[in-house]
Amino acid sequence: MTEELMQQILKISFYGASLALILIGLYGVLTKKNLIKILLSMAIAESGLNLLFVAIGYIMNGTAPIFSTAVLDENNQLLETVTMVDPIPQALVLTAIVIGLGVTAVGLALVIRLYKHHNTINIDEIRNLKW
Amino acid sequence: MELFFEIILGVVSLALILSFIRFIKGPTASDRVVALDTMSVTFISVLVLLGHMFNRFIYIDVSLVYAVLGFIGVLIIARYLEGGI
Amino acid sequence: MNIFTVILVVIGAIFMIVAAIYAISRKDLLVATIATSIISLVLSVFFFILQAPDVALTEATIGVALTTIIFVVTIRNTKRHEEEEE
């Protein structure tokens, strides 16, 4: 198996998995009636989005940014260059994961309050806006 | 020596597949929790193995965090099954 | 990149898709939470292979521990099983 074929398989796996996760999460949000299931589907779609961002910023055979050391010879001349992956999507995704946790936590707190008031979490039966 | 690590990675991937089949089949929730526990322990060794193959010292911090925090999820599900929390 | 890393990535992608379909289609919400935990577990290894160890660290902490805890506490305070639709 050649190098190019392996790279193609890697790209197809990463992009295919992230797109499939986003679509499955979207399906769950649109069709399910249970509020906890809806929040769970939102978490799944968000995981797929994070994976898509990091996979876009990946460069083949690169190494992690920031940690890398340059390889110098005795006259301080650069011997070889080090390929790094793109650090900007990683910083964005790092924030997005934490914000996603906050969104899920607030949604679940609202679900508990709704259940204590209406005694159900089916969105078809919660019709009035009064608490 | 490269080939040895690749074959070990293949064997560990086979172990992951078998645990995942138990997760799909398992009749009760306890079986699925056992499968999750085994998978999370197996991923610790996968991460250390990959860190050695990428040859970066800083990468095994991830597996340290896994070992410290990974069992909390299993613990909380087990306490729920018991009727506690 | 070598051949067995590619195999690990393909297996992980299949795990994630199957676990997501499983989490959506089950009526038992506790099983759906466990499936979401497996998705985050595999996602963390993917971030590791994509050379983003800081993101993998955050995903391991938040996805495996904290998300499971808040979902299980919510299920504890509400109902475990989703109702059958008429």
Add this chain to the structure above:
Amino acid sequence: METILEILGVIFISIGAAFLLLGSIGILRMPDVYSRLQAGTKASTLGTLGMLLGIGFFEPAWFLKIFIIMIFVILSNPISSHSIARGSCRSGIKPKLKETVNAYRDAMESCEESIKKDDK
């Protein structure tokens, strides 16, 4: 010296991978939750320890951090296995094979009897 360390590392990593694979086969083949728990946690703990030790022989500079990981695996894995077993026992899952001794139930019964005696 280096070759000795590498040979030790190869031996330990092979033992670890073999135990991980055997634990997964056990988790697939065993009949009920409690025997699956035996295969799934004990064998995979030993497998992970062997693998970490082998990598530590390959890279001697990493040994301190790997030792910390090993200590956490040793501490945390039996706790989770014990609590899964206790949870499935309390949620009413019976063992499939015929049980000869159930120390947990006997301890609970004697505990309840002593509580009743105290109430009287």
